[in-house]
Amino acid sequence: MLPLLIVTALLNPAFNHEGETILQYLPSGNPLTLESIIYGLAAAVMLVSVICWFSCYNEIMTSDKFMYLFGKIIPAMSLIISMTLRFVPKFAVQLKTVTAARRCMGRDASSGSVINRIKNGLDILSAMVTWSLENAIETADSMKSRGYGIKGRTAFSIFTF
Numbered sequence: 001m002l003p004l005l006i007v008t009a010l011l012n013p014a015f016n017h018e019g020e021t022i023l024q025y026l027p028s029g030n031p032l033t034l035e036s037i038i039y040g041l042a043a044a045v046m047l048v049s050v051i052c053w054f055s056c057y058n059e060i061m062t063s064d065k066f067m068y069l070f071g072k073i074i075p076a077m078s079l080i081i082s083m084t085l086r087f088v089p090k091f092a093v094q095l096k097t098v099t100a101a102r103r104c105m106g107r108d109a110s111s112g113s114v115i116n117r118i119k120n121g122l123d124i125l126s127a128m129v130t131w132s133l134e135n136a137i138e139t140a141d142s143m144k145s146r147g148y149g150i151k152g153r154t155a156f157s158i159f160t161f
Contacts (some may be wrong), residue, residue, distance in 0.1 A: 001051065005044045012040025083139065091132065098127050 014026075019033025026032055063082040070078035102108050102124060109121035143149075 001048045005048050008044035008047055009040045012043060013037050016040070090135070091128070094131055095128055098124055
């Protein structure tokens with residue numbers, strides 16, 4: 001987080017030249033102001049704080065807790081959000097697997113001519129889209145076989161408050 005904080009704080013005065021307290025003029029002729037430096041620090045701290053909040057949320061709020069909180073209020077929306085939050089890490093793992101397998105075959109998207117890299121990248125994209133659609137069908141079949149959407153079905157939750 002510290003490198004992100006420093007880079008963000010340093011980039012703001014390079015692009016934002018508003019302020020009354022001029023400290024120096026940049027080689028481009030734009031002023032370097034105290035207010036732009038302070039605003040850059042404040043914006044960097046806010047950005048890092050939001051990232052910290054979301055990382056804490058990610059550690060604390062599991063899909064079971066999310067379904068427990070919102071499952072009875074908005075069941076369809078909570079299911080979609082829970083499935084999306086579960087799908088993203090699975091997609092990243094599958095992408096690494098497909099990329100590693102294609103690299104072993106010598107068909108990764110980081111080597112060869114530009115046309116070969118584009119072709120290999122599109123092949124990886126095709127494999128990932130196929131995998132995600134197949135995963136969606138498996139999930140839908142599993143939900144249907146477990147009775148999702150049937151009236152009077154009770155909700156199960158591993159988490160207890």
